[in-house]
Amino acid sequence: MATITKETVPSQSTVKEKIHGMLGVNRQDAKLSLVLISIAFIAFLLGGILGLVQGLNRAGLFELPSWLNYYQVLTGHGVLLVLVFSTTFTIGYFYAAFSHTLGGLLPKVRKMGWAGLGLMVIGVVFVATTIIMGDASVMYTFYPPMQASPWFYVGLVFLVLGIWLYAFGAFINVAHWRKNHRGEHLPLLAYFGVGVFVLLFIGSFGVTAEVLYIIPWAFGWIDTINVMLTRTLFWSFGHTLVNIWYLAAVSSWYVAIPKLIGGKVFNDSLARLVVILSVVLNITGGFHHQIIDPGINEGIKFMHVFMSLSIGFPSMMTAFAMFATFERTGRKKGAKGLLGWVKVLPWGDVRFLAPMIAMISFIPAGAGGIAQTNNQLDQVVHNTMWIVGHFHLTLGVSVVVSFCGIVYWLVPHLSKRVLTPKMNKLGVIQTLIWTLGMIFMAGSMHIVGLAGSPRRTSYTTYGDNATALGWDPYLFFLAIGGTLLIIGCVLMFYIVFHLMFKAPKGETAFPIAEQEEGAHATPYWTERWTVWIILMLAIVAMAYVIPLVDMIFNAPPGSPPFRTW
Amino acid sequence: MKIHRAEEIWLIIGIAIIVISMAITGYQAFALGMAPPSGMEHIDPQKVDDTAPFNNPGVFQTGENEYEVVMTLQIFSFTPNKIEIPAGSEVTFTMTSKDVVHGFQVAGTNINAMVVPGYVQTITQKFDELGEYLVLCNEYCGAGHQLMATTIIVK
Ligand code: HEM
Ligand SMILES: [Cu+2]
Ligand SMILES: [Cu+2]
Numbered sequence: 069m070a071t072i073t074k075e076t077v078p079s080q081s082t083v084k085e086k087i088h089g090m091l092g093v094n095r096q097d098a099k100l101s102l103v104l105i106s107i108a109f110i111a112f113l114l115g116g117i118l119g120l121v122q123g124l125n126r127a128g129l130f131e132l133p134s135w136l137n138y139y140q141v142l143t144g145h146g147v148l149l150v151l152v153f154s155t156t157f158t159i160g161y162f163y164a165a166f167s168h169t170l171g172g173l174l175p176k177v178r179k180m181g182w183a184g185l186g187l188m189v190i191g192v193v194f195v196a197t198t199i200i201m202g203d204a205s206v207m208y209t210f211y212p213p214m215q216a217s218p219w220f221y222v223g224l225v226f227l228v229l230g231i232w233l234y235a236f237g238a239f240i241n242v243a244h245w246r247k248n249h250r251g252e253h254l255p256l257l258a259y260f261g262v263g264v265f266v267l268l269f270i271g272s273f274g275v276t277a278e279v280l281y282i283i284p285w286a287f288g289w290i291d292t293i294n295v296m297l298t299r300t301l302f303w304s305f306g307h308t309l310v311n312i313w314y315l316a317a318v319s320s321w322y323v324a325i326p327k328l329i330g331g332k333v334f335n336d337s338l339a340r341l342v343v344i345l346s347v348v349l350n351i352t353g354g355f356h357h358q359i360i361d362p363g364i365n366e367g368i369k370f371m372h373v374f375m376s377l378s379i380g381f382p383s384m385m386t387a388f389a390m391f392a393t394f395e396r397t398g399r400k401k402g403a404k405g406l407l408g409w410v411k412v413l414p415w416g417d418v419r420f421l422a423p424m425i426a427m428i429s430f431i432p433a434g435a436g437g438i439a440q441t442n443n444q445l446d447q448v449v450h451n452t453m454w455i456v457g458h459f460h461l462t463l464g465v466s467v468v469v470s471f472c473g474i475v476y477w478l479v480p481h482l483s484k485r486v487l488t489p490k491m492n493k494l495g496v497i498q499t500l501i502w503t504l505g506m507i508f509m510a511g512s513m514h515i516v517g518l519a520g521s522p523r524r525t526s527y528t529t530y531g532d533n534a535t536a537l538g539w540d541p542y543l544f545f546l547a548i549g550g551t552l553l554i555i556g557c558v559l560m561f562y563i564v565f566h567l568m569f570k571a572p573k574g575e576t577a578f579p580i581a582e583q584e585e586g587a588h589a590t591p592y593w594t595e596r597w598t599v600w601i602i603l604m605l606a607i608v609a610m611a612y613v614i615p616l617v618d619m620i621f622n623a624p625p626g627s628p629p630f631r632t633w
Numbered sequence: 634m635k636i637h638r639a640e641e642i643w644l645i646i647g648i649a650i651i652v653i654s655m656a657i658t659g660y661q662a663f664a665l666g667m668a669p670p671s672g673m674e675h676i677d678p679q680k681v682d683d684t685a686p687f688n689n690p691g692v693f694q695t696g697e698n699e700y701e702v703v704m705t706l707q708i709f710s711f712t713p714n715k716i717e718i719p720a721g722s723e724v725t726f727t728m729t730s731k732d733v734v735h736g737f738q739v740a741g742t743n744i745n746a747m748v749v750p751g752y753v754q755t756i757t758q759k760f761d762e763l764g765e766y767l768v769l770c771n772e773y774c775g776a777g778h779q780l781m782a783t784t785i786i787v788k
């Protein structure tokens with residue numbers, strides 16, 4: 069591969085840091101992370117309740133009262149879960165990880181963290197208020213020329229500014245650590261964190277430009293808007309965002325799980341390569357949300373099949389690394405035969421069970437993703453319930469269940485408490501109920517979507533149309549899944565806050581797996597972030613410059629605003 | 634950096650999946666003409682009613698067994714409403730939106746296209762089987778989105 073300039077073993081750290089490492093996350097930093105995680109799970113509970121309302125409505129079992137609109141509910145569900153829950157959890161998790169692995173956050177960075185939180189809260193208040201007042205039933209994708217209250221978009225600006233502050237904080241802390249540890253490798257978990265914040269920062273440029281363009285239109289200062297431009301800018305971000313959550317989940321698979329099952333990091337260099345590839349190849353995947361849009365020609369759409377599929381490559385590396393870790397650890401514990409290692413894994417330990425289920429679910433979820441990225445196959449399922457089934461598998465299981473798995477050790481670590489066997493058992497039950505609920509819900513969503521049932525549509529039979537009536541049995545299973553899910557949702561909410569305030573006091577370790585003895589040293593080029601960022605920008609330019617220039621300079625007359633709800 | 638033999642094989646399989654996907658998708662798109670709808674023609678979204686052919690939406694015979702449906706989409710309806718065509722005909726839908734983004738989907742077929750204001754979107758499909766097809770809007774377009782539907786009758 070590339071020239072190796074300098075090789076060092078990543079875990080060379082000073083004695084002082086070893087002590088820090090044992091002490092874990094700094095107390096003051098822990099508070100910030102706990103607040104972020106609390107917000108995440110409040111959003112999770114609220115979002116879950118709205119999800120149930122949707123599920124029951126779509127099955128025709130629940131008619132919404134006149135003061136509550138299905139599309140208002142769905143906008144809330146999307147915003148709470150895909151923006152608020154995942155962002156706050158990811159940031160809380162990585163800030164704890166930085167504190168633990170880099171010897172505490174710098175006081176300046178901690179302050180930025182609280183300021184970032186303030187900005188995000190202001191943003192959420194604006195967004196939530198406009199949605200509740202019924203002035204922003206535009207979904208989390210807010211496609212123009214539908215136009216929400218201008219304050220909805222102003223709220224989004226605050227949200228983005230908050231995220232940027234966290235990203236800058238992360239970069240400052242990492243740069244400071246590197247200055248004091250010349251020639252050393254960033255700890256693997258912090259390395260994942262850098263990847264995540266690089267993506268959060270650069271990935272949000274598109275949506276920031278979009279929102280800054282919408283705001284003058286929303287206030288009425290400009291009359292019309294370029295619709296395709298806004299859609300394209302949105303998806304450069306929307307797609308990146310979901311992959312960021314996935315990368316956050318994956319970091320716990322690589323770093324925490326081996327430790328929890330008594331194993332070692334499978335291959336430090338390859339793990340870092342996965343981060344690099346996930347960062348470099350990510351943003352351009354956004355076009356797969358526009359495969360059947362007008363205004364983008366067939367050649368560009370074809371190039372984007374490759375851009376989207378390439379992200380499957382690091383996922384396959386991850387799949388290999390995970391199962392290799394399990395096998396190796398199992399054999400060390402004396403497992404025999406081809407699959408003997410499966411039995412010696414700690415299935416009863418929720419800290420293992422949850423992420424394991426998350427990984428397994430990514431096999432069908434990833435396969436579905438690869439299939440629907442191919443242009444003609446996408447045309448079959450685009451905007452049907454199939455897609456909703458797809459992201460409840462990827463986000464609702466792979467990501468959410470991984471995050472829940474993190475909760476069982478991160479929250480007690482931060483709150484200086486312990487996970488009791490009883491809580492562990494409740495966690496196992498929670499994981500199984502959630503998984504079963506998602507199998508029902510996402511399963512029936514996939515089937516009914518193939519049959520043609522559209523997404524983002526409240527209960528309807530289209531005037532007792534026979535085709536639409538044929539969907540009802542599946543939608544009923546969807547509602548059963550949703551009911552199981554709300555039980556899982558409430559249980560998880562209870563578990564998080566129990567671990568935060570009620571569980572017995574004690575010390576819980578921050579699980580960080582070490583490298584195998586005599587492992588090959590990781591090449592130092594993995595630390596060349598400038599190179600990876602330039603490479604990423606080059607690929608983004610390749611993907612976006614031609615279509616964006618075309619959309620801007622060869623645009624049809626713009627659209628005036630509409631409020632259609 | 635060392636990579637295991639088994640992992641090499643695994644990753645080659647990964648690359649193969651990507652390459653084969655590309656080959657099939659490319660072949661279907663460019664050799665079989667199955668590329669996804671990508672209308673590039675522009676229209677002023679505020680002047681749809683005055684712009685040909687949308688000033689006269691309807692079903693038009695364009696050849697033997699060939700039809701064109703000129704259609705506008707607006708909250709929360711399709712114009713023309715109720716389309717009838719003989720079995721075995723190839724139908725090209727030429728569409729645009731008079732307001733927000735809509736979706737044009739015919740359940741049970743591969744017809745699925747986004748109809749975005751400012752663009753003329755087209756999609757072609759051969760209807761062989763007799764029956765009634767459900768046409769619906771699959772992009773959220775407002776409070777009455779769940780009502781936006783019509784039918785195509787193939788007889
Ligand atoms: C109690 C658990 C949940 C239930 C019952 C539920 C139910 C639903 C239903 C029925 C829809 C589709 C509505 C439609 O298209 O008409 C939906 C959409 C969605 N769900 Fe969930 N969901 C749950 C949890 C989650 C979680 C955990 C996430 C992500 C972290 C999530 C993310 C989304 C998103 C992004 C949408 C799409 C919103 C849109 O189309 O704008 N959901 N959910
Ligand atoms: Cu995507
Ligand atoms: Cu609609």
